[in-house]
Amino acid sequence: MAQRLDTRDRDFEARFTALLGEKRESAADVNDAVAKIIARVREEGDAALIDLTRQFDRLDLNETGIAVSADEVDAARAQVDDATFAALELANARILDHHSRQRPGDDRYTDDRGVDIGQRWTPVASAGLYVPGGTASYPSSVLMNAVPAKVAGVKRLVMVVPSRRGELNPLVLVAAKLAGVDEIYRIGGAQAVAALAFGTETIKPVVKIVGPGNAYVAAAKRQVFGQVGIDMVAGPSEVVVIADAENDPAWIAADLLAQAEHDAAAQSILITDDAAFADAVIEAVESQLATLPRAETARASWDDFGAVILVASLDEAPALADRLAPEHLEIATGNADELTAKVSDAGAIFVGRYTPEVIGDYVAGTNHVLPTARSARFASGLGVLDFMKRTSILKLDADSLKALGPSAMSLARAEGLEAHRRSVSIRLNLPE
Amino acid sequence: MAQRLDTRDRDFEARFTALLGEKRESAADVNDAVAKIIARVREEGDAALIDLTRQFDRLDLNETGIAVSADEVDAARAQVDDATFAALELANARILDHHSRQRPGDDRYTDDRGVDIGQRWTPVASAGLYVPGGTASYPSSVLMNAVPAKVAGVKRLVMVVPSRRGELNPLVLVAAKLAGVDEIYRIGGAQAVAALAFGTETIKPVVKIVGPGNAYVAAAKRQVFGQVGIDMVAGPSEVVVIADAENDPAWIAADLLAQAEHDAAAQSILITDDAAFADAVIEAVESQLATLPRAETARASWDDFGAVILVASLDEAPALADRLAPEHLEIATGNADELTAKVSDAGAIFVGRYTPEVIGDYVAGTNHVLPTARSARFASGLGVLDFMKRTSILKLDADSLKALGPSAMSLARAEGLEAHRRSVSIRLNLPE
Structure with missing residues (x-):
């Protein structure tokens, strides 16, 4: 069961500080292995990709080709049912609409000394998008990473996705096509990151690499940083829910579990001013866990990293939320707008009782790639600006x-x- | 002497690629030493700062205090002559004006499905500014780092600057006061970065750390990244000058040397379509070196990393500039505006014969903290957005x-x- 804290307890500050300092990720030290893989890809190019893919993905790229063909992408559409396709289309359209509003304007003017001065935004010339394989191969993440790049004006958007034993998630291919991905390669791991950064005979290098991945992918991104730009390396997902006793405990429990089912290292925290409501939510979590396919993961996350924080008044909640600086913050209270205005550090805020965080994962239009591990104190979610750069102009x-x-x-x-x-x-x- | 290339030579592509790949920095591996310093500061706090400052800066902080007092800052004003102070005031005012235009607007709207959606920008709660000691203790850099933070709305802006044997550059203190720095501490090196990131008894931690420094400071910033946000780690300075034969060779030579005098690893590159003009610039460089106080540094930079690239037509220049993606790009040609429009990858562009890059270093109002080492392909100069973060709002x-x-x-x-x-x-x- 999740741990319980109360701001009125003597040991609250010590326990809350411990909660903030919790290391939820066991960062395997894969740096040496990754450095070797990168060096091989730089030296041997395609041959290294072919060999490493045979070894890690049990796939012979000599048979399939490194590139995924347009025919394969088109064929994937037939494997996706119409309701899911329509949902993907809706998500794509809404992400496109919202991100189009993030396009920055140039600014050029003549100042009072007669200086012609300004700044100009231009897209990066090319971008690479890493998509994980297996169960973490999410079409929604393809949209969230690819659409902002295309809105920014990136001309060449390259996707890499490992294809274990030749399998590719048709939804991922369909999402890539919807979002306007220009090239797809069936490679993964550190070798895919190296190929994107340095190029091979088949793959031209890109200028920026984004997208989630395992410890090898994260280490590879760190190692090629400088050669190319990278996005933030994301940690396990997290939600803080501020809720009053007027909520249905089952709704709040569902939201906590939606986060917990992602990863045993995910974190779900409830902040409430009502002890009985807290009990009811905890009970609902237990009851919903009983019927959850990913119950094992969700339980591990809830037991190890879940927390319920009781406050004397919900007025205490914004300051606690800022200290937690969560990736996702739900505010399900009668005065949700008022509390929202008082929070400064959160990747995304979901306001009111009818805004489950999950809407933001898929179809809201806002980006679901958000700062984790308290980095919302200084970082923002993925957006159009991540695929652009600004040049000062002076004359x-x-x-x-x-x-x-x-x-x-x-x-x-x-x-x-x-x-x-x-x-x-x-x-x-x-x-x- | 600088190397000469010609796009019409057979070996041009090979030599240009070599130029792009040149490692200009010898990154000393100081990671272990830095890790130990950071661990000590985390564990011992002020006591570690006092001990390490005695060791590295030959200064007893027990005598001076860790903080620089308001009286010391006020006393510094008397040591600065009026002309220099007026120049600092002008620079400060112009940087403030230009950066005020970079403040991003919030965006909140109701879309066609009735969703209340948007994004909100807020400043980071606090920022730390590292200022190097000794000859690299530049008041202009204080303004360039501090003003954008204050424009962003950062409430607590903390400066650290090492004070070797107790000396502090009065110009740096005066610039800090002009820019609105809130706290100043006389510490430097990895220990100062650790103190900013983790805090001590005297220094409260900050959320973001910016500013240039030596290899120890750079390594410390990398190591505390995640705990706090950091700016890009800057490499040696660079300029590419695109110039036609209508320029005074001495003006262009002066610009190349202005970059070269920064650092033996700085790089100055001339691109021109006129071989005789190239000769004249090279000659002017030699002649000006004779009367330059920092001739030794400038000569090392010019001999080791300088280059003159001859093109058949200036139309080739924008593509070469994009591949070099320089920190600074001067375009001193008859069709400077036209060429400017064709360049995509540069930190800052200085257009026309009357815009020496040095104006951007000091008083233009644009920022002089710019992406180096070809990172202008994906990164931007320092600005107001570096001190803010964006939160998605959904209701x-x-x-x-x-x-x-x-x-x-x-x-x-x-x-x-x-x-x-x-x-x-x-x-x-x-x-x-």
Whole structure:
């Protein structure tokens, strides 16, 4: 069962701090193995991909080809029932709509000294999207990673997905096509990340790599960072639910379990001001666990990392939420809007009793790739800006250089950088 | 002397690729030493800072205190001449003006399904700014790092700067006060980064750490990443200058040297379509080196990493610039605006013959903390967004949940996540 805390208990601060400091991930040290794989792919190219895929995925790429063909993608559609396809289409359209609003505007203007100044946003030239294989091969994640890239204007969007024994999730292929993925390769693991970063005979390198993966993929992304850009390395999923006693305990229990079923290291936390309600939620969790296919995972998460925090007043909740800085925050209270305005650090906030976090996982239009492990204190969810970069533009003429130049010369001298000073003075015909 | 390349030479592609692949930084492996320092600061707090500062900076913090007092900051003003102070004020005001335009807007709207959806930007709660000691203690860098944080709305901005044998650069203190830095501590190195990340008795921890530093500081930032956010770790500075023969060779030479004087590992590259002009620039570089205080550094940079690339036509230049993806790009040609529009990957572009890059270092208003080592392909200069994070906000009611819920349930089932499905179905009174 989840642990219980109460802000009125003497040991609350110590226990809450321990909760914050909990390490939920056992980061296997795979760095050496990954470094070797990357070096092999850099040296041997396709041959390394073929060999490593035979070894890890039990697949002979010589037979299938490295690339997934357009015909294969089209054929995948027939394997997807119409209701699921329609749901994917809806999700895709809504993610597209919402993310289109994130496109940044350029800004160029002439200031009061006559300086032509501004900033210009451009998409990264290419992006690679890692999609895990097996049960974690989620079509929703394909949409969440691919759509923002396409909205940003990325011309070449490359997907890699491991194909264990030749299997590929048709939903993943269908989602890739919906989202506009340009190339798909049936490779995974550190070798796929290396191929995206450095290229092989078949795969041209990309400039940015995003998407979730196991410890090998995460380590590979870290190691190729610099050569390419990467997104944040995501940890296990988490939800904090702030709920008053007016909720149906079963609804709240369902939300806690939706998070817990992801991963034994996921974390679900309830903050409430009503002890009886807390008891009822805990009871409902137990009862719902009985009929859950992924009960084993969900129970492990709930028992090991779940928590119920009792507060004297819900007014205490926003500050606790900020300290937890959760990936997902549900606020199911009568004054949900008011509490929402008081929270600063959360990846996404789900407001009111009719906004289960799961809506955000699939069809809300907002992104489900969100900062974990308290990084919402300083990081944001995936968005269009992650696939763009900003260039400063500056244009002076003789007059504006005359206006600003002497100040630059003063500061250059103060910093002991005489060549800096000279590059201005020489244009103004001034003594150095 | 700088190496010369010509796009018409047979070996151009090979030599240009080699230029792109050049490692200009010898990254000393200081990870173990840094890890020990961080562990000590976490364990011993202020006592570790005092001991390590005595050891590395030859300063007894027991005598001076760890914090720099407001009186010391005020006293620094008297040591700065009026012209330099006025230049700092101008720089501060212009950086403030330009960065104020980068403040992102919130976006909250009701979509066609009745979903209340949006995103909200909030500042990080606190930020730490590392300022190097000695000759690299630049007041301009204080402004460039501190002003965007304050524009973002960061309430608590903490500066650390090592004070070797008790010395502090008065310009740095004056710049900190101008920019609105809230706290200053006379510590540096990995111990300062550890103190910012984890806190000590005297220093409360921050949420994000920015600013340049040596190999120890860079390694410490990498090691505390996750506990706090960090900015990009900057490499040696670089400029690419695209210039036609209509320029004064001495002006262009001065710009190349302004970059080269920063660091023996800095890089200055000229791209031109005129061989005689290239010769004249190279000659002017030699002649200007003769009278440069930092000639030794500048010569090392120019000889080891400088390059002159001759092109058949300046139309080739934008593509070469994109491949180099330089921190700074000067375009001093008759058609500078046209070429500017064709470049995608550069930290900052300086357009026309009267826009030396040095203006951007100090008083333009744009930021001089820019992506190095070809990371302009995927990264941007420092800005207001680096001190903010975005939270998704979602609010459904019974009707909009009814509209979207069934699609979410379909996708949850398709992904094998029945608890996800249930958290929707239970609210709609639907069978699971």
